[in-house]
Amino acid sequence: MSPLPTHMRDRWQDRAEPAPGQSTVYWHVLLGDDSQVRAAAAWAQEQLAGISGLHLTPLRWLHATTLVAGPTEEISEAHREAMVAEVRRELAHVSPVPVTLERVLWHPEAIMLGVEPQRALDPVQEAARRATRVATGRDQVNEAQPVWTPHVTIAYSTTGQPAEPIIAVLGRRVPRHEVTVDALSLVVQWGPEREWSWEVVATVKLGMGVNASGP
Incomplete structure (x- = not known):
């Protein structure tokens, strides 16, 4: 996501996706109900509204992908139930995490808001990894980079075009918004990514469980 891209490309042109009726299991921090996240994303999307070749994330489904667990063909309903039970134990003593949204992250396939401090949500991702490993017996690898960069995607690129005019419109920062991450969700995404099913x-x-043993 750095340095700035010179050219945008179609995220889905050569990307393998589940067919209709197929699905993938994800751990997400769902943020669509958070007024601060919606405000930050809406402000950014308003700046981008006149630009073609972008698929804007529906505000309802704003999220930070934490872990791609795998296809439902390999992760059964029983696995999913065990994953939830295990992550509940893992997160019982992880306090809600205050973060900020301000910095814009640029990628040839997407425009994102960085979740900062960047390492603040590491305990949440580690809980998702351990819970998935315990429940399924498999190690999962995030689809992005080896070092997780938590972010909220506000737009996906759907065509090839120069990046500079888009960067000039939105810039490197949005008005700062304070957010508290207080939950992690297990989500099954049906069919192609941009259908938002x-x-x-x-x-x-x-x-x-933070105060369970307290007075």
Whole structure:
């Protein structure tokens, strides 16, 4: 996501995606109900509204992808139930995490808002990894980069075009918004990515056991 791209490309041109009726299991931090996240994303999307070749993320489904667990053909309903139970144990003593959205991250296939501090959500991702490993017996690899960069995607590129005019419109930062991440969700995404056909299996709150042993 750095340095700035010179050219945008179609995210889905050569990307393998589930066919209709097929699905993939993800751990997401769902943020569509957070007024601060919606405000930050809406402001950015308003700046981009006149630009063709972009698919804007529906505000309802704003999220930070935490882990791609795998296809439902390999992760059964029983696996998913076990994953949720395990992540609930993992996150019981992880307190809600304050983060900010301000910096714009640029990629040839997407425009994102960085979740900062960048390492603040590492305990949440580690919980998702461990829970998935315990429940399925498999190690999962995030589809992005080896070092996870938590972000909220506000737009996906759907065509090839120069990046500079788009960067000039939005810039490197949006008005700063403060957010508290307090839950992690297991989601089944049906069919192609941009259809936004999502099934929320469960949402697990952070820190539910933090004060369990206190006075």
